[in-house]
Amino acid sequence: MKSKAWTEKFMQGVFFIAACASVLAVALICVFLFANGVPAMKEIGFVEFITGKMWKPNNDLYGIFPMIIGSLYVTAGAIVFGVPIGILTSVFMAMYCPKAIYKPLKAATELLAGIPSVVYGFFGLVVLVPWIREFGRTLKQAGITDSSGNGSGILTASLLLGMMILPTIIGTTESAIRAVPEHYYEGALALGATHERSIFTIVIPAAKSGVIAGIVLGIGRAVGETMAVIMVAGNQTWIPESLLKGVRTLTANIVIEMGYATGLHREALIATGVVLFVFILIINFSVALLKRRSEHE
């Protein structure tokens, strides 16, 4: 008996240490980011760093406002393309899909999640960029826009990111819809509603918080995506005037310049990471809030 109690305690300790590892990792990252980033922010000036419109590290101008705007534009674009397609796909998968199609469809969406982002990036560079370039030049020739852009820009990055966040949105939304009790749907049918009406007025509103959580997770993925965006976004450090113009996101800024940065430049890039980290914190916090709300309902 005694030895059993001892092994029990011991294993408990092992589990505890395992549980601590992830907390420790997060804590270490936090400490590293803030210890390196905050002094740089102070040196540059917090307000200048966040709202400055010029990023010229060689001349000690560190303003990341264009990158913040860039991240917001690209993420918003990804939502515009990804969310409607994602939600409708999951509705189809949960409520309409014949069994024969379901398996390959599910496998395809899961595969979409497994493709490495650099492969998405290369696909974007070789396929999407030339499309958008021709699209832009056609628009310019038709006199609709002044500048055609060159294919790399907000629109291209949004399309690609929209594609990349699909699996996140589809997965979460589908399970949220499936979690709605069957009798909600049956009750709606019994009251004389059609199949579509039951789905869109009863089932989806009931699954609302899960759907929104899926969208927010998708936003998190879009904000954090780096490799694919670098390859198709153009990466100019300006505030773009049109959808066809290039942007640089916060993540792209770090990766592009980290290799050659020294001194304050390097610290400014880590400070960019701090801003990004705060963005992700806000997103995760809102997911937690949504979850809590859905539990109360």
Add this chain to the structure above:
Amino acid sequence: MKMKKFIAVCSIAGMLAAAVTGCGSGSTDSKDSSASEWDSSNDITVVSREDGSGTRGAFIELFGVQEEVDGDKVDMTTEGAQITNSTSVMLTTVAGDEYAIGYVSLGSLDETVKAVKIDGAEATAENIKSGTYKVSRPFNIATKEDLDNEVAEDFINFIMSEEGQKVVSDNGYIPVDDVKAFEGTQPSGKAVIGGSSSIAPVMEKLAEAYKEVNPNAELELQTSDSTTGMTSAVDGSYDIGMASRELKDEELSQGLKATVIATDGIAVIVNKGNPTEDMSTEQVKSIYTGEALSWDEVTE
């Protein structure tokens, strides 16, 4: 009512998405026919490397894109320039866009793009050596002043010998003059070399050639970037650091000693469909500073 609204919103969004992709795919069909038509009034796609890159630093200095304002050197590269941190993206972008211009290391130049002549001189190793093609930069290796690794020393002697410099010139780079034949001491041991990804390909060839001369030695090559190469050489994790740029004062003050092992040309590249063959330094500068926005403004 609510449901109708929802469906309407969804269908509009879906139609928008379909319209964009539809336009895109529609225009690829016409791409083949328009590929042969060169319309010089189209916007130039300016592609540049990232701030701080060795290639960019050399490029802006040599073409005068860098200007001195109040004693500070200011990089005047146009804000509209597309930025990439990889040579392969640079090549793919220029190869795929008829109106693009970019620049790469001479050693990375391939058949998919066209290198233009600068002030009438073609971008070749001979022209760089004779000085007619002026766009070049040094490849540096750096060691600590108190280096006590026999293999690393012997390898550096090899690089700076006739045999080593032959490898350099065979790979399309410009060798250093006045070198003697190699006299190795055949030390055994291990040396770690790391740094700039621009130098790595030629360094790999050099290491292979050295292993044939001295099979006792073990060389480990790590590819990162110039700055990592220098900081790692300072802290001792690399015996030899590689930098595709001049060393900064703060790096030299930490006890690093630089040696130029080769010179690399920078080729200005355009799409193969671009009729431009020859450009002046001024024309390249006007594109990169954003004065000229379309190809007809350049050729005027």
